[in-house]
Amino acid sequence: MESFVQEMKRYLGLNEEDAELLRQMGPRMDKYLPGMADRFYAQIPLHPNAARVLTGGPAQIERLKQTLREWARGLFSGVYDEAYAEQRYHVGYRHVRAGLDQKYVISAMGNVRTYLSECLLLEYPASDERLRCARSLSKILDLDLNLMCESYMHATLQNLRSLNAQLEFANRELDQASKTKDEFLAHTSHELRTPLNSILGFTKLILDGLCKDRDEEQELLRDVYASAQHLLGIVNDILDLGRIEAGKMSLHIESLNPRDVLDSTIPLVSVQATEKALNLVDDTRRQKLPLVRADEVRFRQILLNLLSNSVKFTPQGSVTLRSDLASHPGFLRIEVEDTGIGIPEEKREAVFQKFVQVNVAQVRRQGGSGLGLAITRKLVQLMGGEIGLDNGAGDRGTLVWFTLPLAAGSATDDVRAKPAETTASR
Amino acid sequence: MSSTHLVLIVEDHALVAKFYRMALERAGGFTCLVTENISEILEQVEASKVDAAILDVSLTGTEWQGRPIDGVELSQLLKKRSPRRLPILLATAHAMAGDRERLLAASGADDYLEKPVYDAQHLVDKVRRLLSSD
Numbered sequence: 001m002e003s004f005v006q007e008m009k010r011y012l013g014l015n016e017e018d019a020e021l022l023r024q025m026g027p028r029m030d031k032y033l034p035g036m037a038d039r040f041y042a043q044i045p046l047h048p049n050a051a052r053v054l055t056g057g058p059a060q061i062e063r064l065k066q067t068l069r070e071w072a073r074g075l076f077s078g079v080y081d082e083a084y085a086e087q088r089y090h091v092g093y094r095h096v097r098a099g100l101d102q103k104y105v106i107s108a109m110g111n112v113r114t115y116l117s118e119c120l121l122l123e124y125p126a127s128d129e130r131l132r133c134a135r136s137l138s139k140i141l142d143l144d145l146n147l148m149c150e151s152y153m154h155a156t157l158q159n160l161r162s163l164n165a166q167l168e169f170a171n172r173e174l175d176q177a178s179k180t181k182d183e184f185l186a187h188t189s190h191e192l193r194t195p196l197n198s199i200l201g202f203t204k205l206i207l208d209g210l211c212k213d214r215d216e217e218q219e220l221l222r223d224v225y226a227s228a229q230h231l232l233g234i235v236n237d238i239l240d241l242g243r244i245e246a247g248k249m250s251l252h253i254e255s256l257n258p259r260d261v262l263d264s265t266i267p268l269v270s271v272q273a274t275e276k277a278l279n280l281v282d283d284t285r286r287q288k289l290p291l292v293r294a295d296e297v298r299f300r301q302i303l304l305n306l307l308s309n310s311v312k313f314t315p316q317g318s319v320t321l322r323s324d325l326a327s328h329p330g331f332l333r334i335e336v337e338d339t340g341i342g343i344p345e346e347k348r349e350a351v352f353q354k355f356v357q358v359n360v361a362q363v364r365r366q367g368g369s370g371l372g373l374a375i376t377r378k379l380v381q382l383m384g385g386e387i388g389l390d391n392g393a394g395d396r397g398t399l400v401w402f403t404l405p406l407a408a409g410s411a412t413d414d415v416r417a418k419p420a421e422t423t424a425s426r
Numbered sequence: 427m428s429s430t431h432l433v434l435i436v437e438d439h440a441l442v443a444k445f446y447r448m449a450l451e452r453a454g455g456f457t458c459l460v461t462e463n464i465s466e467i468l469e470q471v472e473a474s475k476v477d478a479a480i481l482d483v484s485l486t487g488t489e490w491q492g493r494p495i496d497g498v499e500l501s502q503l504l505k506k507r508s509p510r511r512l513p514i515l516l517a518t519a520h521a522m523a524g525d526r527e528r529l530l531a532a533s534g535a536d537d538y539l540e541k542p543v544y545d546a547q548h549l550v551d552k553v554r555r556l557l558s559s560d
Contacts, residue, residue: 190519193542197442197541197544199544201445201543202441204544205445205448208546
């Protein structure tokens, strides 16, 4: 394919004779070039983007003028090849990147053209010679203008391409977000329907008088009550997660005695543990626990979530609670270890995500919204701690741990979660 | 036709299973067998004791030959193993467009019930209709 510069040279009738003439003009025009650069840049401060573009002060202007003088020397070099075109392109790209609009640069070049004609008048008094020179100069300036416009077009195209790529990327992200939202909705709807099934079904049975006696009515009402509580739990989880993701989760951070929180939380799962004949062991009593900085309600929520997960997913054996001050300096580490079904290593990151479980159906059967660990992780992070999973003892079961910062004083302050912090982990 | 029909209920949600059982038993003419145990299910079906079955699609506690089996597969298995015609009602929360046709075709089940099922009469009517087409 013929290059653009060759094609334009032919189109403009710029031939070897013109090139030779321009070469001869070069030395005579050289003294006018500083004045030409001044003329060109006299107009630049009037450019709408000038304040943004010309931030380098006089030194920058001097550099630009130097560039323009070199460009003008190129005009009189007589060599209009690929390298010449590339150099010209480069100037165009720089202008576009700097934000100089094409129309203003073209008009400034018009000024340069007028100036050069005036110079010709001084340098070539004989009109015949001047006319020949003016014709050759006009051809090379036309070629130059074409190259400049072409370079602007390329640079703009490139900008558009990269903008397009950015848009495509943003679009894919939005698509993914919308898909995630859809899945969230589908899943949520399913989770809400299950307890509703029991609430509506059993209520209808009672209302229709299909119960044998009052005892049976009582039994069904207990099922309805349990289902309604389950439903409330799911709704609360969804609201919590929504609050956290919107950065609206307010935490009341204070210095707390972890002992108090542990002692008031463990009994909440001991009933379930006893029902399943699980051994619930509290090893945190082995050491005196220091004060931590945490929100009491959320601390309890984290602990309750981890404990009830362990109880839920442990068919037999034990659930053990441990504390550790050595492994994370400045933090209290609390571990919940069970002898349950365990979490395969490749699923350990995934279980912290919304509605992702080792086995979704299994969680459904076990109850729960599937949001517990996602919420728990965010709460731990909001309080400045970390959370992680490991193998349980003997390669079976799960060990989940989290840390909370130790209290330095006993001051109380409120922290409002920033969206950036809470979404960083997603 | 015997005076009471034995309906097999395979459903991993205990309260949902309980609702099915109560709805059918209170309506009269039904006894229910609620189990997720595959060998017990096959034993009862092969002995021609089961008159109809309600199967949940997502079964978590049920394994067959060492791997998990869902309601769709179980339906095919029961159809094959039953010495006599065994009407099967597939109950599921998969209620998106196209699920019904897809699941019915794949399972060979006779009818389809969308969860949540909280109208006892609706359930009873469906099961009766399945039995009367005997």
